[in-house]
Amino acid sequence: MCNTVAMNPGIDHTLRGGWTLEGGKLPAHALRWLRTRTGLSEHPTPVAPDSVLVVPEPELGEAARADLVAVVGEEHVLLDRTARLGRAGGLSYVDLLRHRGCGQLAVPDAVVLPADPDEVLAVLKACAEHNVGVVPFGGGTSVVGGVSALRGDKPAVIALDLVRLNRLVSVDPVSRLAVLQAGVRAPEAERLLAAHGFTLGHFPQSFERATIGGFAATRSAGQASSGYGRFEDMVEGLRLATPVGELKLGVAPATAAGPGLKDLVVGSEGAFGVISEVTLRVRRAPTHRRYEGVFLDGWDRGHEAVRDLAQQRVLADVTRLSDAEETEISLALTGGLKSQALTGYLRARRVTDPCLLILGWEANSAAELAARRAATLRVLRAHKPVRLGKVLGEAWRHGRYNGPRQRDALLDAGVCVETLETATHWSQLSTLRSAVRGALLRSLPGAVVMCHVSHAYETGASLYFTVLVPRATEDPIGQWQTAKSAACRAIAPLGTISHHHAVGTDHAPYLPGEVGELGVRVIESVKRELDPTGVLNPGKLLPVPPKG
Numbered sequence: 001m002c003n004t005v006a007m008n009p010g011i012d013h014t015l016r017g018g019w020t021l022e023g024g025k026l027p028a029h030a031l032r033w034l035r036t037r038t039g040l041s042e043h044p045t046p047v048a049p050d051s052v053l054v055v056p057e058p059e060l061g062e063a064a065r066a067d068l069v070a071v072v073g074e075e076h077v078l079l080d081r082t083a084r085l086g087r088a089g090g091l092s093y094v095d096l097l098r099h100r101g102c103g104q105l106a107v108p109d110a111v112v113l114p115a116d117p118d119e120v121l122a123v124l125k126a127c128a129e130h131n132v133g134v135v136p137f138g139g140g141t142s143v144v145g146g147v148s149a150l151r152g153d154k155p156a157v158i159a160l161d162l163v164r165l166n167r168l169v170s171v172d173p174v175s176r177l178a179v180l181q182a183g184v185r186a187p188e189a190e191r192l193l194a195a196h197g198f199t200l201g202h203f204p205q206s207f208e209r210a211t212i213g214g215f216a217a218t219r220s221a222g223q224a225s226s227g228y229g230r231f232e233d234m235v236e237g238l239r240l241a242t243p244v245g246e247l248k249l250g251v252a253p254a255t256a257a258g259p260g261l262k263d264l265v266v267g268s269e270g271a272f273g274v275i276s277e278v279t280l281r282v283r284r285a286p287t288h289r290r291y292e293g294v295f296l297d298g299w300d301r302g303h304e305a306v307r308d309l310a311q312q313r314v315l316a317d318v319t320r321l322s323d324a325e326e327t328e329i330s331l332a333l334t335g336g337l338k339s340q341a342l343t344g345y346l347r348a349r350r351v352t353d354p355c356l357l358i359l360g361w362e363a364n365s366a367a368e369l370a371a372r373r374a375a376t377l378r379v380l381r382a383h384k385p386v387r388l389g390k391v392l393g394e395a396w397r398h399g400r401y402n403g404p405r406q407r408d409a410l411l412d413a414g415v416c417v418e419t420l421e422t423a424t425h426w427s428q429l430s431t432l433r434s435a436v437r438g439a440l441l442r443s444l445p446g447a448v449v450m451c452h453v454s455h456a457y458e459t460g461a462s463l464y465f466t467v468l469v470p471r472a473t474e475d476p477i478g479q480w481q482t483a484k485s486a487a488c489r490a491i492a493p494l495g496t497i498s499h500h501h502a503v504g505t506d507h508a509p510y511l512p513g514e515v516g517e518l519g520v521r522v523i524e525s526v527k528r529e530l531d532p533t534g535v536l537n538p539g540k541l542l543p544v545p546p547k548g
């Protein structure tokens with residue numbers, strides 16, 4: 001049962017428990033639609049005021065505090081309730097419920113704010129000496145428990161917030177490389193790079209808040225990954241602070257000097273060290289863009305079209321296929337189109353099960369854009385698309401970061417709303433989609449389950465599911481966790497447990513199934529070498545601390 005409270009408009013959502021206060025309202029037509037489709041009866045749980053949440057007294061010992069103060073200064077070791085609550089977990093549905101008074105929050109004992117890579121290194125050494133756990137904290141947008149302030153076997157745990165590592169260190173325009181500190185948030189990174197005529201091209205839905213270090217630590221994938229690549233494709237090198245010293249990687253664009261250590265660090269989720277700087281491959285900022293909406297008839301035709309585009313190497317930079325449920329719902333929730341008129345038009349064009357495909361091209365000249373667009377559309381023609389021009393494409397582009405705001409509003413309205421994702425090979429894609437849908441629907445009867453492909457490769461694609469169902473009043477956390485476990489069990493034999501959200505705590509039990517016991521032992525042995533006392537991000541990536 002949640003500790004429900006009256007709506008408090010004074011709560012700062014940018015600090016905790018949601019995305020932002022702006023635009024967090026659902027339009028009346030969307031609420032009406034939800035009530036009809038899900039049987040929702042309003043059961044609001046707004047973000048709880050600080051005062052009703054249980055925040056234990058900080059347990060950081062005086063000697064540890066004094067050593068941390070000696071490194072970063074008194075004003076950068078925060079013990080107050082607001083600062084600690086602001087770093088108590090990430091933005092999964094369960095984290096958000098906890099900030100709404102359901103269940104127990106894991107609150108760090110202190111928040112420590114180093115200023116540069118040397119201070120990060122010194123903080124880690126001090127924490128190892130005093131046996132204090134360290135949770136690296138970037139934008140705090142993890143949806144898999146990655147920033148939960150778990151102590152493991154440690155007497156205390158700090159959140160190491162990288163917000164002060166906010167500089168563009170250097171740009172090499174000849175090689176098209178930029179060095180950014182780990183705490184730079186994505187919009188600021190784009191602003192800093194734009195001054196040099198460059199872009200990173202990394203636009204995940206968490207763009208507004210997530211950081212360069214967080215992207216590297218989680219192998220993030222942006223919405224334009226078909227064009228610009230995943231974040232790991234952008235990483236040329238990095239600096240990793242560990243309790244036993246600093247690892248510096250990336251002297252050349254490619255190397256045969258042994259196995260890829262960079263790949264060990266990218267995706268290590270703060271369990272091997274703290275990424276303090278990243279050297280990134282940058283591109284010339286595009287001067288021309290075109291986003292379009294296309295309808296395809298049914299999921300099978302839709303995903304075959306995306307496979308064809310991928311295998312003939314003519315994917316648009318953004319290639320995003322929604323299944324029929326997601327198409328219906330996104331049109332209903334945005335209210336952007338007169339649905340009946342559209343349905344009639346599509347029927348007349350023999351599209352009875354419309355699946356929306358968003359295509360977006362970004363280029364440095366009109367000719368380049370025209371040539372790439374023509375190549376995509378030539379291949380698409382065989383799949384009988386109904387093209388609707390720029391309206392839907394541009395609407396998607398302008399609303400591409402609205403999801404988190406809508407989620408806050410849905411939570412306020414009493415909806416259980418969460419997403420999960422996976423990836424697999426083309427030959428398994430439809431089987432995997434059906435298995436996950438089935439598992440979710442069996443656990444959450446009456447739920448709306450929608451799915452899209454947003455990252456396509458020659459050999460396979462990602463699947464991203466969104467679930468909407470009225471929230472259970474008695475045990476809302478259990479309601480979702482049961483469904484999520486069922487979905488993970490369905491995913492395990494068919495695909496990866498995460499395509500881009502990472503492992504965190506939530507997926508850790510499924511890692512051995514994916515990489516094998518030997519794979520887990522390799523990860524454990526790397527951790528032991530870099531973090532011998534096990535202070536780094538307890539309980540993440542690996543479910544239990546390695547022995548010995």
Ligand SMILES: Cc1cc2nc3c(=O)[nH]c(=O)nc-3n(C[C@H](O)[C@H](O)[C@H](O)COP(=O)(O)OP(=O)(O)OC[C@H]3O[C@@H](n4cnc5c(N)ncnc54)[C@H](O)[C@@H]3O)c2cc1C
Nearest residue numbers: 138139140141142146204205206211213214220221270275
């Ligand atoms: C609404 C929403 C939409 C999202 N959309 C996408 C999407 O489109 N694509 C996508 O890939 N992800 C998405 N995510 C997930 C999330 O944004 C990514 O995992 C992101 O990469 C995390 O960045 P962050 O800076 O917020 O990291 P945090 O959440 O702060 O941390 C994530 C993990 O990395 C560790 N970490 C953070 N910084 C460092 C560092 N400098 N060194 C070592 N470890 C570190 C943390 O301890 C934690 O384990 C979404 C999340 C939300 C809430």
